[in-house]
Amino acid sequence: MVIRPILATLRRHKLTAGLLVLEIALTCAIVCNAVFLIGQRLQRMDMPSGVAEHELLQIELSDVMPVVNPYARAEEDLAVLRQVPGVQSVGITNQLPFGGSSSNANIRRDPAQRDPSFSAGTYFGENLPQTFGARLVAGRQLRPEEYVNADIVMKALGEGDMQALPKVALVTQAMADRLWPGQNPLGRIVYVTPQVGLRVVGVLATLVRANPYDPATAQLSMVMPLRMGVADQSYVIRTRPQDRQRVLAAALAALKQVNPQRVVSASRSFDEIRQRYFQDDRAMAGILVGVIAALLTVTALGIVGLASFWVAQRRRTIGVRRALGATRADILRYFQTENFLLATAGIVLGMVLAYGLNLYLMAHYELPSLPAAYLPAGALVLWLLGQLAVLGPALRAAGVPPVVATRSV
Amino acid sequence: MEAGAGAITEFWMLGYYFQLAWRSLRRNRALTALMVLAIALGIGASMTTLTVLHVLSGDPLPGKSAQLYYPQLDPQDLKGMRPDKEPPAQVTLIDGLNLLHARRADRQALMTGGRVPVQPDRANLDPFYVKARYTTADFFTMFDAPFLYGHGWSAGDEEAKARQVVIGRDLNNRLFGGANSVGRSLRLRGTTFQVVGVLDDWHLNPHFYDLNTGSFDYVEQVFLPLQTMVDLLLAHDGSTDCWGNSGGGVGNILPMPSCVWLQFWVQLDSPAKAAAYRQFLVHYSQEQHAMGRFERAPNVRLRNVMQWLDYNMVVPDDVRLQTMLAFGFLLVCLVNTVGLMLAKFMRRAAELGVRRALGASRRALFMQLLVESGVIGLVGGVGGLLLALGGLWLVRQRPSDYAAMAHLDVGMLLATFVLALCAALLAGLLPAWRACQIAPALQLKSN
Numbered sequence: 069m070v071i072r073p074i075l076a077t078l079r080r081h082k083l084t085a086g087l088l089v090l091e092i093a094l095t096c097a098i099v100c101n102a103v104f105l106i107g108q109r110l111q112r113m114d115m116p117s118g119v120a121e122h123e124l125l126q127i128e129l130s131d132v133m134p135v136v137n138p139y140a141r142a143e144e145d146l147a148v149l150r151q152v153p154g155v156q157s158v159g160i161t162n163q164l165p166f167g168g169s170s171s172n173a174n175i176r177r178d179p180a181q182r183d184p185s186f187s188a189g190t191y192f193g194e195n196l197p198q199t200f201g202a203r204l205v206a207g208r209q210l211r212p213e214e215y216v217n218a219d220i221v222m223k224a225l226g227e228g229d230m231q232a233l234p235k236v237a238l239v240t241q242a243m244a245d246r247l248w249p250g251q252n253p254l255g256r257i258v259y260v261t262p263q264v265g266l267r268v269v270g271v272l273a274t275l276v277r278a279n280p281y282d283p284a285t286a287q288l289s290m291v292m293p294l295r296m297g298v299a300d301q302s303y304v305i306r307t308r309p310q311d312r313q314r315v316l317a318a319a320l321a322a323l324k325q326v327n328p329q330r331v332v333s334a335s336r337s338f339d340e341i342r343q344r345y346f347q348d349d350r351a352m353a354g355i356l357v358g359v360i361a362a363l364l365t366v367t368a369l370g371i372v373g374l375a376s377f378w379v380a381q382r383r384r385t386i387g388v389r390r391a392l393g394a395t396r397a398d399i400l401r402y403f404q405t406e407n408f409l410l411a412t413a414g415i416v417l418g419m420v421l422a423y424g425l426n427l428y429l430m431a432h433y434e435l436p437s438l439p440a441a442y443l444p445a446g447a448l449v450l451w452l453l454g455q456l457a458v459l460g461p462a463l464r465a466a467g468v469p470p471v472v473a474t475r476s477v
Numbered sequence: 478m479e480a481g482a483g484a485i486t487e488f489w490m491l492g493y494y495f496q497l498a499w500r501s502l503r504r505n506r507a508l509t510a511l512m513v514l515a516i517a518l519g520i521g522a523s524m525t526t527l528t529v530l531h532v533l534s535g536d537p538l539p540g541k542s543a544q545l546y547y548p549q550l551d552p553q554d555l556k557g558m559r560p561d562k563e564p565p566a567q568v569t570l571i572d573g574l575n576l577l578h579a580r581r582a583d584r585q586a587l588m589t590g591g592r593v594p595v596q597p598d599r600a601n602l603d604p605f606y607v608k609a610r611y612t613t614a615d616f617f618t619m620f621d622a623p624f625l626y627g628h629g630w631s632a633g634d635e636e637a638k639a640r641q642v643v644i645g646r647d648l649n650n651r652l653f654g655g656a657n658s659v660g661r662s663l664r665l666r667g668t669t670f671q672v673v674g675v676l677d678d679w680h681l682n683p684h685f686y687d688l689n690t691g692s693f694d695y696v697e698q699v700f701l702p703l704q705t706m707v708d709l710l711l712a713h714d715g716s717t718d719c720w721g722n723s724g725g726g727v728g729n730i731l732p733m734p735s736c737v738w739l740q741f742w743v744q745l746d747s748p749a750k751a752a753a754y755r756q757f758l759v760h761y762s763q764e765q766h767a768m769g770r771f772e773r774a775p776n777v778r779l780r781n782v783m784q785w786l787d788y789n790m791v792v793p794d795d796v797r798l799q800t801m802l803a804f805g806f807l808l809v810c811l812v813n814t815v816g817l818m819l820a821k822f823m824r825r826a827a828e829l830g831v832r833r834a835l836g837a838s839r840r841a842l843f844m845q846l847l848v849e850s851g852v853i854g855l856v857g858g859v860g861g862l863l864l865a866l867g868g869l870w871l872v873r874q875r876p877s878d879y880a881a882m883a884h885l886d887v888g889m890l891l892a893t894f895v896l897a898l899c900a901a902l903l904a905g906l907l908p909a910w911r912a913c914q915i916a917p918a919l920q921l922k923s924n
Contacts, residue, residue, distance in 0.1 A: 083911060084816055084820050087819065088816055090812050091809055094805065094808060098809070105798075130592070130606055131594070131666075132666065132667075133594075133666065133667045134666065134667055182556060182557060183557045218730070225733065226733055262556065262721070300712075331594060331604055333606065344876075348793075348795060348877060351877075352798075355799060355802075356802070359803075359806055362522075362806060363809055366515050366518070366810055366813055367813065370511075370515075370816060373816075377821065377824055433794055
């Protein structure tokens with residue numbers, strides 16, 4: 069109804085109106101993409117590990133002197149840790165979910181395959197899935213007699229002696245699905261080098277890799293029956309969540325008693341490990357929230373400022389309209405409609421920019437495409453923002469008395 | 478004479494414009510504050526992120542980095558070969574030693590990283606681990622390592638697997654109270670080493686010669702001969718990539734021959750030498766192929782430091798993204814300010830009309846308005862600078878490995894001012910020009 073006079077007025081302020089439209093469009097484009105990025109980060113931070121996170125502790129010890137028999141020493145440590153009150157299970161590992169530094173193998177379905185199918189995280193260490201609390205969905209756990217010492221494996225690999233190598237392995241469901249979609253993985257052979265095949269004896273529901281940068285390959289991991297005998301022993305302890313602090317202190321003290329000549333390189337809860345792994349994502353999400361808040365504030369204040377100018381500039385016109393019979397509501401609606409039109413133009417342009425920005429980000433930052441639902445949501449936010457921002461100046465306009473028409477400025 | 482008088486008048490007029498601007502800005506305090514704040518926020522955010530980007534993409538060894546090259550070879554088997562594939566990012570021990578002993582470059586160094594346990598003699602000090610670099614004799618000269626005391630080891634000591642060590646300043650302070658410790662002994666993992674040199678503080682950012690350790694904030698405190706490390710089977714850290722039937726070694730077991738785990742750097746003082754070295758790498762690959770060691774056709778690369786950093790994309794994606802976001806934000810702030818400034822100037826059409834009618838030239842009006850927007854920009858710029866300092870302080874509180882490097886240097890300080898001034902003038906140009914188009918008579922009439 070009042071759209072035509074509004075358009076006529078705006079035509080006289082083309083440049084100013086155009087700038088406001090541009091500002092809304094840019095804000096719309098950046099906010100849509102920023103919200104999308106936040107969603108991506110939150111989703112990443114929510115990545116499942118497959119382990120009993122609130123019940124796990126890690127202690128890593130480093131030797132100061134060369135050790136004669138690291139395997140016997142590891143057994144001794146494990147026995148001591150099992151005696152610590154509150155300890156439910158202990159294991160030794162080469163890497164931890166979200167631990168950062170990772171051990172991986174190129175996986176083949178068929179030894180003759182030219183290119184590997186994918187790379188998978190390889191976990192070694194005794195009693196590991198049990199201590200992690202990784203759920204077994206098919207088959208069985210690795211048996212103690214299936215474990216082989218790491219140095220024997222290295223030597224056998226060097227000499228091409230396949231008999232001394234481990235024979236079996238556990239794989240995650242995700243890895244089984246990638247290798248043998250829709251088939252029973254139990255009993256199948258997975259190749260970790262073109263010559264070394266391991267029979268799958270069990271399937272774990274989930275076990276995330278140590279360094280899962282890509283969610284699509286995050287759950288591709290396997291557990292091999294390899295006994296670790298290295299300078300850095302990384303022990304995993306499972307306990308009740310409320311006992312963690314006490315158990316960690318007691319375990320450290322017990323290990324210190326076994327051999328005081330070792331350096332503690334890490335002693336932490338799994339919660340800390342996850343926290344640390346995703347710290348950059350958390351910071352980025354925080355920065356994005358800040359950017360969105362700042363953008364919306366600046367844009368809202370810009371709308372308030374511009375609308376205030378226009379109201380002040382049109383005081384006489386408003387007075388004349390009031391004198392000619394326009395109600396307060398008419399004036400209010402006039403400014404609201406004007407803002408709605410400008411916001412709509414900005415949003416339409418903003419959608420195009422948002423899409424373009426997303427294409428750019430996809431090309432440079434390995435991001436998926438912006439889901440269509442973000443666009444109407446972004447439009448709604450900017451419409452609301454515009455209406456809220458213009459309300460104050462519009463009410464002031466509605467408050468202009470008709471008598472203004474009779475006064476000269 | 479005439480020109481001089483004109484300049485003086487113009488100068489006085491400028492002062493008058495400042496007065497006018499001040500009065501006008503004071504009249505609409507909220508609006509002025511809004512414009513200043515928008516510019517300050519935009520500039521603060523942009524400069525914070527730009528400074529981080531600038532620091533992270535800097536040259537770690539200015540003046541020298543163009544002569545340092547990173548040769549890459551392809552010793553892998555035929556499985557998974559693609560013609561356009563990059564060779565591995567590191568070398569095997571055999572190839573590293575072959576290239577080292579060939580001595581075809583002006584200088585060359587083979588290396589890998591690790592951690593070693595230090596056993597202090599002092600009873601009140603527990604053993605502790607420090608970051609170590611296992612490398613060869615030329616390393617210190619090639620990378621301009623600053624010696625506080627002593628010097629590196631010789632190529633002869635290297636081959637003799639000498640138990641010699643160069644330590645960092647921090648470790649020297651911790652163990653020897655900062656005294657000249659050359660000639661003193663140091664126990665590392667049960668072996669006694671002799672200190673031959675002490676380095677001054679030495680922070681290479683990025684840690685370009687070995688990016689596997691993390692690109693930033695990585696400082697070794699112990700440097701010892703690579704051959705000694707191999708002899709003592711000290712543990713190595715970093716990345717190990719193997720092919721065929723082999724394992725990367727665990728703990729104190731060395732990686733197998735078909736694993737790459739070492740970095741090899743050469744110094745080549747002229748482009749001609751670089752071209753010749755490239756040719757040498759091709760010949761070497763052909764020779765190894767003829768001997769049956771290499772299975773693939775020669776596939777070599779020779780990148781200098783900046784090319785190597787670029788290839789490895791050491792600047793985190795998040796930092797680039799943050800810079801883009803900040804500049805997007807600055808753009809919105811600028812558009813916002815242009816809009817407000819335009820509205821403001823147009824509202825003063827009457828005043829400007831009067832000034833025009835009284836004889837002020839269009840140019841004079843333009844100058845007056847530009848001064849007004851310039852003042853906004855300047856104040857906004859100063860605010861932006863303060864915000865950038867605050868922003869960088871916030872960045873330094875973050876746990877990222879590059880956090881400590883986030884400082885404003887003189888260049889970036891100047892850049893901030895230039896950016897602020899340009900932004901404000903840019904924001905003022907359009908509104909000032911538009912406002913000057915007003916016909917004086919029309920404005921007087923409408924009044």
